[in-house]
Amino acid sequence: MLKIKTPKTQRAKRALDNRAPKIVENAKKTLILHGTKTSGVVNAVLMQIYHMKRDNAVKYTKKNENIRPFESGGETSLEFFSLKTDCSLFVFGSHSKKRPNNLVLGRMFDHHIYDLVEVGVDNFKSTETFGYDKKLTPRIGSKPFFAFIGEGFESVEELKQLKEVLLDLFRGEVVENLNLAGIDHVFVCTAVSPTTVFFTHCALRLKKSGTLVPRMELVEVGPSMDLVIRRHRLPNDSVKKEATKTTSDQPKKKIKNVSSDIVQGKIGRIYIPDQKAGSIPLSNDIKGLKRERREAKKSKRAQETGENEAKKQKTCSDDHKLIGN
């Protein structure tokens, strides 16, 4: 026997529909958590990442001892949390003797693990240690620039994956319209060697230059750290194909008042509002009006002279009468 369970309120229904798979997806949310043992560095890194991604990140504070992302049984908890919070990116921090200051950056597809990159954090400098003009602080939610330097990002497999993951993690929403006044910050990643990446976060200062394009100036602001690649897991081929599928045709946006004809080609319809030709007040200097006036004057004068003549004739005739008799 089956029962149909539907949400009782419209609000719940909207929330469920928001989390459903869609053609154009929501911005990815990040889940930040840590394992049984963490160090000060790991805590600071997790906190800074959370502050940078405040609007679309969830930070858990409890220790999770049964989460081991690289072991086959240790991902169930992660997948459960991802399902409950609707997060498809996660950052898992831990610290052990073998892997000090460890961060596992991972992505999910359909709330199952898609791929993982494990990095170690070296030479971490937090935001507080940088001295800069407070007016330059990047605002939360502004779209960042990315600069990837080094051929390693193209040739080394792990660095390629790390580049993708960092892009996914920090890019925020995919927007169509960008306000050029809101350009704030940039993430600079340099592949120093095939296994280490120097990662830093800078604020942007736009300076006046002669041309329309302002001159960019980088001021180091945010956390800077060395990421040492440890382990990684690439996605399965089948899952990868499923996840990178795109619809070839863009979703049918209805274009109104345009139709296509085989003979005539593209036809458009224009609707003109009602022109109330009868009720428009006439202006005073129209050529025709002038002529009318002129003729009216003429006819008036002609009338007057006609009357005068008639009067004259009358008087004349009267005179004639007098004379005649």
Next chain:
Amino acid sequence: MESEKFQVDLGNLMAFDPAHHFESIPSSREELTKACLEKGTELVQAIANVLFALPSTEDRDGPIVRLPQPTTKLPREKHFPKPKPPTKWELFAKTKGIKPRKKGKRAFDEQTGAWKRLHGYDRVNDDKDIPIIEAKLTDEPGEDPFSKRKAEKKKRVEKQEKNRLGNLKQAAKAGALPSHIQLAATALPITGTRTDVPRKSSKEELENVAGMAATATASGGKFDRKLSGEKPLKHAGKHRKFLPVVEGKGMSSQEQKQTAKILEQLMSRSSNDILDVKKAVTIFNVKKEKKRKMEKDRERSSTASKLKPKKQSLKKSSKKH
């Protein structure tokens, strides 16, 4: 400077310089950061050049440009929504060529002579509004036509719900269940019955199946080296769930049905020997023992026994009369 071509992905505001390599790793940290920032500035300037060259519209906050689609392919977070399979009515309508009719918001109610809404409170053709139902020749004398109408409506609603459930099950089978609907099982399936709950093989199921397959070796999978994370077989040996022997509150009817079915089969096969001799003998012996016991008790308490009424045993015998 201009000769260096960076890969610029404008949709992501990203620039990548594949041609740069550090000839010698800078000795100190400051030098490294300085070099990186310099290079970073170059890249950002390159992006800005392209960005500010785009046509922009003036807004009160600043110039707004239209970004193109990002060129780096990043994986989706969820699968594509699957198309819903057509419902039973949709299939029927397609074969018959029935197009959906447009209904107005209000309809004229003949009973009350007013324009009413189609569904909900104060609706058209409501059963409440009918004061008189004229009797027809085909009507039976004892029937209440009003309750008959109610019962018919209830049947129609139940049929519709059943059809709706069927459509949703089909959709769930195709993986296209609407996101706000869940199908939940209200009872466990009994042994031998098909399960209607649409299931995708989950991770735990696959792990269990792996465990089951491992027992196919000669030693039952006991000495196989297991992979890390592989779970042992859950129900070692047992693969079926039976109904409990002790009758619970809701289970008795199902158990009765099950046993009655089996009994019927047996009865139809061997209708000659109905009597179970062994059972009859044991019952007879038990009865004899009880009688002896009661007589012994009566001898002990002899005074009141003669006035006591004889106790009739309420047990039915297995012998059929």
